[in-house]
Amino acid sequence: MFDFSGKTVLVTGGAQGIGKETVKGVVAGGGHAVILDINEEVGKATAAEVGNCSFYKIDLGSSENIRAVMAQVLADFDRVDVLINVGGVISKAPFEEISDAEWERTLRINLTGTFTTCSAIYPYFKEKKGGRIVNVSSVAGKIGGGLLGTAAYASSKAGVNGLTKAIAKEGGKYGISCNAVCPSFTMTSMTRTLAEDAEKSAKVIGMIPLGRAAQPVEIAQMILFFASDAASFVNGEIGDCDGGIVLD
Numbered sequence: 001m002f003d004f005s006g007k008t009v010l011v012t013g014g015a016q017g018i019g020k021e022t023v024k025g026v027v028a029g030g031g032h033a034v035i036l037d038i039n040e041e042v043g044k045a046t047a048a049e050v051g052n053c054s055f056y057k058i059d060l061g062s063s064e065n066i067r068a069v070m071a072q073v074l075a076d077f078d079r080v081d082v083l084i085n086v087g088g089v090i091s092k093a094p095f096e097e098i099s100d101a102e103w104e105r106t107l108r109i110n111l112t113g114t115f116t117t118c119s120a121i122y123p124y125f126k127e128k129k130g131g132r133i134v135n136v137s138s139v140a141g142k143i144g145g146g147l148l149g150t151a152a153y154a155s156s157k158a159g160v161n162g163l164t165k166a167i168a169k170e171g172g173k174y175g176i177s178c179n180a181v182c183p184s185f186t187m188t189s190m191t192r193t194l195a196e197d198a199e200k201s202a203k204v205i206g207m208i209p210l211g212r213a214a215q216p217v218e219i220a221q222m223i224l225f226f227a228s229d230a231a232s233f234v235n236g237e238i239g240d241c242d243g244g245i246v247l248d
Contacts, residue, residue, distance in 0.1 A: 003029050003228060005029070005030035005031065007079075007081040008034060009081060009082040010034045010073065010080060010084065011086060012036045013085075014086065014087075015037035017186075018219045019087065022084055022220045022227075023035060025223075026224070032052050033052065034056065035056070036056050036069065036073075037057070038057065038058060038087075040055070056072065057069070060117075071120070074124055084133075084134045088109060088110045088136070089109050091103075091106040091153040092149070092150060093152070102152060106152040106153055106155075106156050110159075111156045111157075111163070114163065118167055125176045126176065132176075132177050132178075132228075133171075136181050137181065137238065138157040139184045140157050141155075141157030141158040141161050141182065142158070142248070146207070161180055164238060165238070179226040179231070179237045180237070182241065182242060183242060184208060184243055185201075185204045185208065185213040186214040208242070208243040208245055209244030218241065219241050
């Protein structure tokens with residue numbers, strides 16, 4: 001358990017999966033979690049289930065909507081301490097089958113959406129003389145994709161890794177830290193189609209030295225570490241939580 005006593009933590013994609021486990025960890029640590037998600041029904045249900053949560057509907061594919069929602073959240077709370085970007089989409093098409101529309105959508109949500117949430121809160125953190133940002137990336141961004149997230153997805157997550165380092169480098173002097181977590185195959189609703197394909201699932205698991213997929217709560221533990229004061233001197237780290245795939 002990491003200590004979030006008295007802190008307000010924003011979690012995009014917090015309605016389910018890795019995001020939900022992150023929200024639960026924030027609340028268990030004494031913090032107030034703000035769930036930012038496009039799925040209003042599930043997001044409100046998660047907020048009610050976990051307790052000490054607020055919910056705001058957000059569309060990570062719309063920079064205009066992101067900035068409006070982020071402005072509203074910052075106006076509604078006396079203080080915001082942490083932004084955690086979990087929300088995103090998968091792109092499974094092989095490179096030669098990726099349409100312009102799929103490429104644009106994947107980059108718009110995964111990379112531009114992450115840029116916009118960070119951009120929207122950066123001046124606030126700068127004024128408050130500190131804040132923590134954690135971006136959820138993927139091992140795909142380091143190894144060029146895999147059976148689930150291919151070229152468009154890998155490119156979007158490689159961009160998130162570069163963005164994370166740039167924010168860390170520029171924000172450090174203002175007390176703003178920015179780190180990223182790179183999961184591998186994790187059992188979530190987003191990966192259900194792969195999990196149901198025994199052959200593909202076996203191939204992916206065969207790449208993982210630990211020999212199994214991750215549970216969402218395992219990824220959440222690294223996210224929560226980066227989001228907490230326990231990581232007070234960690235900045236610009238692209239941390240692998242992948243069962244040993246990357247080994248860097």
